[in-house]
Amino acid sequence: MLHGLLGSSRNWLTTGGDLAAHHHVLALDLRNHGKSPHGAPMDYATLMADVLAWLDAQGLATVSLMGHSMGGKVAMLLACRHPSRVTQLMVVDIAPKNYLSHAHRAEFAAMNELRLDTVQSRGEAELRFEARVSDWAMRKFLTTNLERTAEGTWQWLINLPVITAALPTIEGNPLVDTDQFTGPVLFITGGKSRYVVEADKAVIMQYFPAARITIIADSGHNPHMEARGAFVAALLTA
Numbered sequence: 001m002l003h004g005l006l007g008s009s010r011n012w013l014t015t016g017g018d019l020a021a022h023h024h025v026l027a028l029d030l031r032n033h034g035k036s037p038h039g040a041p042m043d044y045a046t047l048m049a050d051v052l053a054w055l056d057a058q059g060l061a062t063v064s065l066m067g068h069s070m071g072g073k074v075a076m077l078l079a080c081r082h083p084s085r086v087t088q089l090m091v092v093d094i095a096p097k098n099y100l101s102h103a104h105r106a107e108f109a110a111m112n113e114l115r116l117d118t119v120q121s122r123g124e125a126e127l128r129f130e131a132r133v134s135d136w137a138m139r140k141f142l143t144t145n146l147e148r149t150a151e152g153t154w155q156w157l158i159n160l161p162v163i164t165a166a167l168p169t170i171e172g173n174p175l176v177d178t179d180q181f182t183g184p185v186l187f188i189t190g191g192k193s194r195y196v197v198e199a200d201k202a203v204i205m206q207y208f209p210a211a212r213i214t215i216i217a218d219s220g221h222n223p224h225m226e227a228r229g230a231f232v233a234a235l236l237t238a
Helices: 009-019 044-058 070-081 105-113 122-129 136-143 160-170 198-207 228-236
Strands: 063-068 086-092 146-148 154-156 185-190 211-216
Touching: 009 228, 044 070, 063 070, 070 086, 105 122, 105 136, 105 160, 122 136, 185 228, 198 211, 211 228
Parallel strands: 063 086, 086 185, 185 211
Antiparallel strands: 146 154
16 A cells, blocks of 8 residues: 555555455555655655565565555556566556646645744644645644654654655656556546546556546545545455
8 A cells, every 4th residue: 555645654544454354454654754764856766666675675576556646656657667566556546647736835835834843733733724725624634744753842754845846746647658557457536536537537548458447426535534435345346
């Protein structure tokens, strides 16, 4: 399991627990997120190499690979470039295309403006985000990347400067025209999300000719949290 931008393996604990009754489940923190090391560069080739190195270190020759959002792009790239390592690919609410809508600019501006030396709680940080970020759920999600230090101050779990600088790359499509993975692929999308639209189906089939697309009608961009039961059921029938 590979999480999305500003997420971490913690986002997958509940869903991972559901799936662990049927599979051996492993959830990773990608670089500059969660408990993984911080460092540049922050691009898809490097993220893919990190995952491959981790698989090698664990002695995992092949895996069923799932990724959400940014993690979905990493998973797609790995499957296309190293198809012998992937028995099955599952991509959650993301398409192999450019997302250059500057959708994350407000969130990153809010985080970079936050003076951590004056923050007393996550709740206070949420209030300070209101001027930039209108959605309360997004404000709460952003604060999950804050952690208290041993001295009682707050710090970012993520490598905020490196990720901010890498946004244009992260929003882009890591695949090129010659990339393709012919193995089994399941795309799970949220019916209330705009990340994957009808027009994207053609490009999905270009890269993944055996792909199936399942839409979870009552979910937005995070079906593993918003419609967990339906999401797990879709995965177990993959």
